[in-house]
Amino acid sequence: MNVTLWGTRGSLATPGAETARYGGNTSCVGVIGRGGTVLVLDAGTGIRGLGRTIDASVRRVDILLTHLHMDHIQGLGFFAPLYRPDMDVHIWGPVSSHISLRERLMRYLSPPLFPVSLRELPSAITLHEVPCGEVDIGEFRVSSALVCHPGPTVGYRIADAHGRVLTYLPDHEPALGSMAFPSLPLAWTSGGALAANADLLIHDSQYSAAEYPNYIGWGHSSFKDALAFAALSDVKHLVPFHHDPGHTDIDIDRLMTEAMAEARPCFRVTTALEGATFQI
Numbered sequence: 006m007n008v009t010l011w012g013t014r015g016s017l018a019t020p021g022a023e024t025a026r027y028g029g030n031t032s033c034v035g036v037i038g039r040g041g042t043v044l045v046l047d048a049g050t051g052i053r054g055l056g057r058t059i060d061a062s063v064r065r066v067d068i069l070l071t072h073l074h075m076d077h078i079q080g081l082g083f084f085a086p087l088y089r090p091d092m093d094v095h096i097w098g099p100v101s102s103h104i105s106l107r108e109r110l111m112r113y114l115s116p117p118l119f120p121v122s123l124r125e126l127p128s129a130i131t132l133h134e135v136p137c138g139e140v141d142i143g144e145f146r147v148s149s150a151l152v153c154h155p156g157p158t159v160g161y162r163i164a165d166a167h168g169r170v171l172t173y174l175p176d177h178e179p180a181l182g183s184m185a186f187p188s189l190p191l192a193w194t195s196g197g198a199l200a201a202n203a204d205l206l207i208h209d210s211q212y213s214a215a216e217y218p219n220y221i222g223w224g225h226s227s228f229k230d231a232l233a234f235a236a237l238s239d240v241k242h243l244v245p246f247h248h249d250p251g252h253t254d255i256d257i258d259r260l261m262t263e264a265m266a267e268a269r270p271c272f273r274v275t276t277a278l279e280g281a282t283f284q285i
């Protein structure tokens with residue numbers, strides 16, 4: 006599968022000269038299978054650019070939302086395929102105990118926050134509340150599970166027919182789930198079953214180790230904890246993701262260098278950079 010990062014920033018879009026290299030668009034990752042299946046992971050502001058690259062011959066796109074915080078849905082109304090009458094768009098998102106996925110999305114995709122209502126869009130839109138289990142989407146088997154982050158939030162494990170695995174945990178604080186993190190068995194750690202032995206893990210790394218104690222419970226990880234979670238999960242390649250809006254490119258370089266020097270990981274690490282592509 007081909008994986009492209011269209012938005013790597015967390016919390017708030019952060020354009021500008023100081024963030025131009027790692028990128029200012031919020032969470033969005035495009036996945037294209039060898040058989041042509043198109044998955045979109047989250048609908049942050051990065052989805053606008055992704056939408057412009059989808060070929061006219063593509064008739065179905067599946068958008069997998071991890072949760073409905075604004076940085077993960079803000080680009081949805083600017084996704085060009087939603088305006089194509091010949092397009093089937095399936096939107097998957099976590100279950101809430103009291104409000105449907107449609108009602109939650111409509112809170113944003115309706116006036117006065119957005120000029121067009123979800124039901125007025127020309128494409129055929131189907132909403133799915135993700136089962137915490139497995140579902141087949143095109144050529145992919147997609148597993149989801151609730152993970153440690155405020156509000157209903159899932160992570161995704163996407164496997165192709167050849168057994169290659171991408172795990173996507175953009176907003177995740179496994180250290181909050183256990184005082185003993187990362188010393189507990191993987192099976193007892195938030196997100197563990199999704200990340201185990203993944204070929205590519207895209208994981209929250211919003212804070213420095215020094216910043217993290219000020220934000221415990223906000224649902225995000227430090228670079229240090231992202232590296233520890235990846236080691237515990239025995240992944241082949243980690244992509245630290247969901248950069249803090251307050252971090253410049255130079256800050257991210259420094260945080261990464263410091264965390265790598267301390268952790269000395271035995272797997273590949275590539276800090277998420279807008280536009281980067283990975284072949285799994």
Ligand SMILES: [Zn+2]
Pocket residue numbers: 015016032074076077175176247
């Ligand atoms: Zn986020």
Ligand SMILES: [Zn+2]
Pocket residue numbers: 072074154176224
């Ligand atoms: Zn969030």
